[in-house]
Amino acid sequence: MERWRINLLVLWFGQFFVMGGMTMIIPFLPLYLQEMGMSDPSHLSLWAGMIFAANFVTSFIFQPIWGGLADRYGRKMMLLRSGFGMAIVMVLMGFAQDAWHLLLLRMLNGTISGFVPAAISLVSANTPKERIGFAMGMVQSGGMAGTILGPLLGGLLASTMGYRPIFYLTGVMLFIASLLAAFLVKEDFNKEEAKVQPKVSVFAGLRQLGKIPQLPALFCVTFLIQFALLGPMPQMPLYVQELYGRPEMLAFMAGLVGSVNGFSNMISSPILGRWGDRLGSEKILGVCLIGSAIACIPQALVTNVWQLLISRFFLGIFMGGLLPSVNAIIRQYTPDGMESRAYSFNTSTLSLGNLIGPITGGILTATITIRGLFIVSAVLLLLNVLWVKKTLFRKTTSADKDAG
Template structure:
């Protein structure tokens, strides 16, 4: 097997385990706070659960650019292993938490040392042949999506089978094994002497330099909107399903199914659309995917049955599956040489920002113009972004300083 394929296979497993580890606490977090950490009031438990879950993304948003800078200077594999082994240790420590503050602090530490995903993307982009870039990015994306979807399911099964605390020990062990696998199998060609000879640009200076490239600004906005669109409606989905289905049985089942439908089709479509983008161009796949996703938001606001909503969310996931692989391939294309990891880390920060703002904005919009309004606003934002992508990428192709 060629080395780039070995890298891709190992990092797919790593992406899956990292995202599963971050999301598998969703089904039992509130129960863990009550049964093991001593909370009794329902409102207090819900508040702590929200804060603890968000804590990971807050620090991840803040620290990703720093790890990107260090990755460009000292190597992507080093940052990959730093994050993987670090998160394995923190995950095990979560199983020893004695109160909610311990768990919150550890979740924030986990976000601080995270960076496995952008380091994986950067390493794959550096070792994959140019003509296979879309396929590789799509395949890697499917690993993260699979972990995000299956994480809560696995967490729920494990909670029933072995209890809450052992889940953290098992997850930490799996992250450790994935990191060990990466240490021995993954290889990159990185010239530290050449990297050290380049000017040591600060995080903020690097941010300003990359921000002046319109193609990259547009791609970062796409990443933010993807997360806004996927995560924003999630907390509202049970209410919307209840509105469509009334008080029928299996409400939780249907809410979960509707919520995961987009991710399931996204996971399947990402490698396929990534391969297609290698043939017809990432800009074209990105533009069509944005327009398709925007159009499919509108009928969701007017769905009259759960089956309609489920079908629309599933089809929309196919269009969303063409976004992240295209974005990652185009980030590599438009980034100046030597700043690739910074770009991917900044992109990861915008993803974390979408994870933070999406649910909050969705709740505010829902309170203002109803749950249906969340879909309409998302459609408008996607349409505006599609126009921006057309102007900044398609019309200006080849103008980026990084070799675009």
């Protein structure tokens, strides 16, 4: 098997273990706080929100720093630093005795995180350019598989073995993912050549990449995608409750609605990535943005939970082509030797979207309801289409004419 295929296979499992482990704790985080002795509902909601967001805040700040170090010392080194570091932090979360302990550990986890962008950067730098779209789709597929199964497995285990052992299990999963990468992933990285490159600060690197107009545009695309798609998520269980209308199996239905788009996303990502290699990732990105916007509209009009399930399944199909296409296009425009930095900046904007989207969605839902929020998401995704057309298609067309 070709080396790039071996790397891709190993990192698929790495993404699966990392995302599965990280999302296993989501279903019971407020319950874990209750076990620590927190009973006031208002305090519980506040602390659960702060602890959930803490990871994204520090990740947004530190990802570009790790990206710069990855370009200088190697992506695999950053991959292992992040994987083994997060494994230790997860185990420590199982020993937390107070909400403050959990908050600080989540902040530390976001600080040392970076397995996902390092994996994406390593795959992009060691994969033939004509197969980048397929590779990005496969990496997305692995992460999405873990994201789907993680909460389901976490909820099941929490009801049988308690909360603390799940943190230990998560640490083991992260440790296994890191071991697989340590022994099986090979990186084509010239350390001597990287050492002679001038040291560039985070801000200088951002300015340097900012001179390539497509890259800031793509960072904005990533932010808007996450902002639009994550905005309605915290309110989804209440929407399911409204549509379902009875208490029996309500938690199961809410979980199914939350994960059904992940299943279709996991299936469609490699397929759309392969089409991107043939037709151009810009075209796949544009089509998937339009499709995602259209798929948001029925979610505002549904009258029962089964219609919502179907709508979200179709949304997941188009979501499968969004971030992999963005990652493939970033590779096209990023200078050699700066891949990790570019992907780290993109991960920072993704974290920002993950943070601001749900907060803004919660505020807007109080005035326009979640149905109105789906319409807002559709409008944002359609505006994103115009942004992509202005910043990417026009540049590509102009470049093609110049080349001709």
